[in-house]
Amino acid sequence: QVQLVESGGGLVQAGGSLRLSCAASGRTFSRNAMAWFRQAPGKEREFVSSIRWDDNMTAYADSVKGRFTISRNNAKNTLYLEMNSLKAEDTAAYYCAARNDEYGYVFKLAPNFDYWGQGTQVTVSS
Secondary structure, three states, X not given: OOEEXXXXXXXXXXXXXXXXXXXXXXXXXXXXXXXXXXXXOOOXXXXXXXXXXXXXXXXXXXXXXXXXXXXXXXXXXXXXXXXXXXXXXXXXXXXXXXOOOOEOOOOOOHHHOOEEOOOEEEEEEO
């Protein structure tokens, strides 16, 4: 059974930092693009960042560019999101996602991803 399990969320003050992790099990995703999305209460799920299978290409939403950094460790089958200079508007449930198709580039749309985690809550107090 394929599972993506996020961790690292929590409550942080504005300006603070958090590091999210997404541990995959049940199969390897070393040849698959992965991504982070988030969903705030009453809003649609939105793209945050994505990374190519070989870590050589990344993409970010404009709202997080320069503050968030996506990375991956294929040996550990784990995806990360380093979040700095957090703002109240970053408050949301954060989800990691992985594609079933191998290789390719970076993807920004939720339908491009086949596997999803259950999410980890990030709350930024102002």
